[in-house]
Amino acid sequence: MRLSQLFTKTSKTVPADESARNAQLLIQAGYISKEMAGVYSYLPLGKRVLDNIAQIVREEMNDIGGQEVQLSVLQNPEIWQKSGRWDDKVVDNWFKTKLKNGTELGIGLTHEEPLTQALGTNINSYKELPVYIYQIQTKFRNELRSKSGLLRGREFLMKDLYSYSKSQADHRKFYEKAADAYIKVYKRLGIGDITYRTYASGGIFSKFSDEFQTISDVGEDTIYVHEARRIAVNKEVLTDDVLNELKLNRNELAEKKAVEVGNIFSLGSKYADSLDVYFTDEKGQQQSVIMGSYGIGISRLMGLLAEHFADDKGLVWPVNVAPAKVYIARLGDDSATVKQADKLYDDLTNSSIEVIYDDRDLRAGNKFADADLLGIPYRVVISTTTANDNNFEYKSRSSEETHRMTFEELLKLLGRDN
């Protein structure tokens, strides 16, 4: 992508109507724009980051047998009435709207009911279970107060997977598999070391649910971490009984602020039963389907990563999610420099390496500052000097050192995490 053609621009000033660091940085760098409180649009670079995160999640979900779907946003009240979740007194953060004829509709905030309903006509026999179905879709929740930029919006991108199993044993097996897949996701996003599987309140169907909590000062949750065992307990369930059950000693736990970046829980047969979805077992008996749900906030993760991977100059994206791997800063517009820069841009692009090519008519300082603010992992400077020497100046975003190298050396360095 040539920067001269990118319609977004960076800003030198921090937006006044944001105090969350993630939103400040992402807006300043032109990744997102704010529409209203808790509602953001994703601009070209932000869209790339969001897609990169979603893709990592998608790959891990596919890996455990997930089938991707896209369910409707508009919701039919009837099925929600069957499960008892239509009433505002039960679920208070619905967005609801109306058809022209006055019929009420819901705007999707989760999808247990519609998916189970859709599944019902397809599942009859134990031979057809288990199934694991997921989507990556915008969710709408009418939060009383949104805050912390992308960490808590009224409209946000979420991956939600639902498992349908024929027994508790099968369910538990998949549940653990899903938990492992979540760990892989966080590892790939570069936050594996600060993310903990956390015991949290389980609702009516199981004693605990499992949250995945990433340590961060901007977190809304308080968790108690057992570093050696890589697990944590959410403050909301921390009692002596629970500690005994988990064989945890209170004085081995460290209190931390954390952001909930995932939550998986067991739902039993409540939704399947309330929507009359059953299967016939080996003996010809009708049985309940055991369900689980597994969420990851994609846009929230983007906010968390922006918050975590940043310094006083701007963002510092992990390579896996960065909107581009390399930032080519071309200094000067003499023909030799332009030729070398254009060629490098083409060569890297042809090697499937994503490049942001700063071909704008700006001074060096402006380009360096933008490279830093945008947080592109690697920077290559091209100038008359490098053109004359037929080599390139390379620098990592997270280091101050620059190195001169040949194209082959550069390609080797840039290709290494592909």
Next chain:
RNA sequence: CGGGGUGUAGCGCAGCUCGGUAGCGCGCCGCGUUCGGGACGCGGAGGUCGUGGGUUCAAAUCCCGCCACCCCGACCA
């Protein structure tokens, strides 16, 4: 939803106490000089002062209502 704060040019702000019809920096446009860490000079464009009402000869400024945004709290199946 309770408490606190803020709304003035694309962005960041001053002006409001003490009413007289709007200014600064950045950005943008033109010309010139510059050109490896956010250059400089000269010229220029751009504003229903959140919104509705009231007071007044006169309102960005005073009074009342509303809306939006931020923060703290409560809430988050």
